Amino acid sequence: MKKITAKELTNEEKARLVIGKNTWHNEDLGGKVPVFMMSDGPVGVRHPRDVNSATSDTAPSIAYPCFEALSQTWNLELANKLGKAIANDCMDLDIDVILGPGVNIKRLPINGRNFEYLSEDPLLAGLLAKSYIEGVQNENVGACLKHYCCNNTESSRNYKSMDVSTRALREIYLKPFEIASKAKPWEVMCSYNLVNGCRMSENKKLYNILRNEFGFDGLIVSDWGAVMDREKSLNAGLDLEMPYSKEHLDDLLNKIKEDQIDLDQLNTCAQRVIDFAFKAENTRPLRKKTLSTEDRYDIAREIANEGIVLLKNENNVLPLNPKEERLLVSGAPLNWYVYGGGSSEVTPLKEYVKLLDALKEEGFNAKGANALEFNRGPVSCVGNLVGALNQTIKENITTSIVTISQDNWEQSEGYNRQNLLLSNEQVSLIHEVAKVSKKTVVIIYAGAPIEMGEWIDEVDAVIWASYTGEKGNESIAKILSGKVNPSGKTSETFPLLLEDFDSINAYEDARSCVYEEDLNVGYRQFVTDNTPVLFPFGYGLSYSNFEYDNLKLSKEDKKVIVEFDVTNTSNIDGKEVAEVYVEDLTRVTYRPKYELKGFEKALIKAKQTKHFRIELGEDAFQYYSTSYDKWTVNHGVFKIMVGKNCLDIELEENIEY
Numbered sequence: 313m314k315k316i317t318a319k320e321l322t323n324e325e326k327a328r329l330v331i332g333k334n335t336w337h338n339e340d341l342g343g344k345v346p347v348f349m350m351s352d353g354p355v356g357v358r359h360p361r362d363v364n365s366a367t368s369d370t371a372p373s374i375a376y377p378c379f380e381a382l383s384q385t386w387n388l389e390l391a392n393k394l395g396k397a398i399a400n401d402c403m404d405l406d407i408d409v410i411l412g413p414g415v416n417i418k419r420l421p422i423n424g425r426n427f428e429y430l431s432e433d434p435l436l437a438g439l440l441a442k443s444y445i446e447g448v449q450n451e452n453v454g455a456c457l458k459h460y461c462c463n464n465t466e467s468s469r470n471y472k473s474m475d476v477s478t479r480a481l482r483e484i485y486l487k488p489f490e491i492a493s494k495a496k497p498w499e500v501m502c503s504y505n506l507v508n509g510c511r512m513s514e515n516k517k518l519y520n521i522l523r524n525e526f527g528f529d530g531l532i533v534s535d536w537g538a539v540m541d542r543e544k545s546l547n548a549g550l551d552l553e554m555p556y557s558k559e560h561l562d563d564l565l566n567k568i569k570e571d572q573i574d575l576d577q578l579n580t581c582a583q584r585v586i587d588f589a590f591k592a593e594n595t596r597p598l599r600k601k602t603l604s605t606e607d608r609y610d611i612a613r614e615i616a617n618e619g620i621v622l623l624k625n626e627n628n629v630l631p632l633n634p635k636e637e638r639l640l641v642s643g644a645p646l647n648w649y650v651y652g653g654g655s656s657e658v659t660p661l662k663e664y665v666k667l668l669d670a671l672k673e674e675g676f677n678a679k680g681a682n683a684l685e686f687n688r689g690p691v692s693c694v695g696n697l698v699g700a701l702n703q704t705i706k707e708n709i710t711t712s713i714v715t716i717s718q719d720n721w722e723q724s725e726g727y728n729r730q731n732l733l734l735s736n737e738q739v740s741l742i743h744e745v746a747k748v749s750k751k752t753v754v755i756i757y758a759g760a761p762i763e764m765g766e767w768i769d770e771v772d773a774v775i776w777a778s779y780t781g782e783k784g785n786e787s788i789a790k791i792l793s794g795k796v797n798p799s800g801k802t803s804e805t806f807p808l809l810l811e812d813f814d815s816i817n818a819y820e821d822a823r824s825c826v827y828e829e830d831l832n833v834g835y836r837q838f839v840t841d842n843t844p845v846l847f848p849f850g851y852g853l854s855y856s857n858f859e860y861d862n863l864k865l866s867k868e869d870k871k872v873i874v875e876f877d878v879t880n881t882s883n884i885d886g887k888e889v890a891e892v893y894v895e896d897l898t899r900v901t902y903r904p905k906y907e908l909k910g911f912e913k914a915l916i917k918a919k920q921t922k923h924f925r926i927e928l929g930e931d932a933f934q935y936y937s938t939s940y941d942k943w944t945v946n947h948g949v950f951k952i953m954v955g956k957n958c959l960d961i962e963l964e965e966n967i968e969y
């Protein structure tokens with residue numbers, strides 16, 4: 313198809329170009345412009361059978377572990393592999409752009425779609441997203457970085473203004489987009505909400521930062537239904553409204569007739585849509601599958617293996633020996649696929665692997681008891697609990713496994729949770745089982761933290777399974793048997809109580825959400841005000857034991873080189889995530905006590921020592937100055953810390969910078 317320019321089109325044709333043709337495609341003007349298709353979602357292709365609808369009737373595709381699980385791997389290579397796998401799934405279904413990754417910061421643990429996002433920390437979120445985008449786009453499929461920006465709550469998301477300071481915006485909420493934009497995503501999707509009183513579909517100032525400072529040169533597309541005024545959004549630089557809106561097209565055409573539209577701006581946006589359409593058209597022939605379906609399932613398994621977090625392992629009760637154990641598994645999610653709700657929901661490609669089957673496959677003598685029938689939001693339906701307890705005693709069960717879940721009625725796009733509580737029935741199941749069991753292991757299928765204070769002291773081990781996709785139970789069974797050594801670490805704070813979060817106590821009503829906690833998001837608050845937490849950011853147990861030593865700091869130009877050794881003193885090969893935090897000891901303005909500025913994950917074989925070398929660039933020392941309106945280093949003394957998590961600092965040393 314010969315490439316055209318917007319100038320060759322009528323204004324009416326340009327108007328049609330800047331609004332989608334239907335739910336998932338662009339307008340092609342009767343063949344003048346190529347058609348491209350976009351589809352959700354970040355962890356599995358959600359290809360609607362009816363391309364004019366957005367229902368959950370979607371073609372089966374691999375359901376990967378959710379983004380919370382991916383982020384808990386702290387493994388950038390795996391993020392890249394997930395992108396590559398998803399791109400191959402897109403090729404199966406002729407999709408040009410996958411609508412992911414989502415990088416919004418987890419400011420509120422009750423936010424409904426936190427399972428779809430990556431972290432409370434902008435560096436971890438940004439680097440994972442950048443790797444994912446590179447993985448997708450290396451396969452000549454497009455990625456869509458979303459939701460720009462401050463989509464940090466689902467409650468009345470279309471109407472609420474996120475009122476946030478310039479520093480918090482720059483240092484926390486824009487930062488993941490700044491980092492991920494280095495991967496040149498084909499698209500950025502604007503969010504539904506307002507920021508400081510300006511709707512994100514009309515936010516020229518933040519679009520200019522995205523384009524002129526972050527170097528984004530792709531298409532700015534609206535979230536589906538996020539445009540309220542097509543003229544204002546056009547003037548701000550929003551290139552493509554999705555989905556089709558007859559009302560907005562008619563309005564645009566009428567305003568063109570009345571000479572009310574900035575025709576240069578219309579031309580600019582229409583040209584970007586044309587350029588994008590031809591880019592998709594010209595890239596399509598370059599695509600060729602690089603991963604078989606089984607290869608992709610292997611990537612899903614790797615993410616589950618490394619994204620599951622061992623939160624508690626009292627007296628090293630885990631791993632279990634399949635030859636010696638008699639397991640009884642009870643809990644609602646025993647029998648079906650548990651996932652977060654909304655646009656990231658995927659119809660699994662194959663039969664969901666149930667935990668009981670996975671345990672038997674792993675060689676365990678395992679039985680199931682229907683102590684709980686099912687969960688529906690904040691209530692669960694009790695089953696034959698008494699029978700399960702009697703069976704535990706009568707059959708001399710050696711270890712009870714209790715499966716707990718928050719499913720897609722509780723964690724979902726479109727609304728927030730009201731609290732971090734489990735249903736009463738699930739809590740009592742844990743209490744009752746723990747009372748009669750020799751050992752109790754709780755496995756939690758959820759995509760965002762829950763409170764555990766009521767019962768955690770009564771059980772021996774807790775495995776945070778996240779939403780591990782259609783094959784995740786295979787990984788859980790392998791972690792229980794020790795075939796997989798857990799290496800996941802939390803990417804957000806697990807609080808003792810929801811109310812411990814300053815952000816929860818900040819002012820919010822139907823019209824505005826005031827980010828009163830400012831820079832103190834997540835662990836930034838807790839390491840600064842010393843509020844105790846259940847599990848800190850960056851925390852996770854292993855079957856190995858790692859010791860840190862020999863910290864050495866050096867400088868190369870504007871870089872600080874952080875070198876140290878980690879020794880695996882156990883007899884089990886294991887992977888460790890080493891985290892580097894920086895504190896500005898001579899700061900001239902407020903800064904959180906310290907912040908994550910580097911990390912690396914490595915396999916360290918039994919009894920071996922691995923030398924780590926992590927480079928910190930100038931950005932690791934900067935803060936955004938609103939006096940100079942730019943990133944600034946206050947030269948002075950900085951403390952460099954190396955930790956297993958944000959509270960367990962193993963090594964530290966000061967350096968002048």
Ligand code: GLC
Pocket residue numbers: 352366411458535536655
């Ligand atoms: C949804 C989501 C967005 C998704 C889009 C298309 O409402 O906010 O993440 O990609 O609409 O389904």
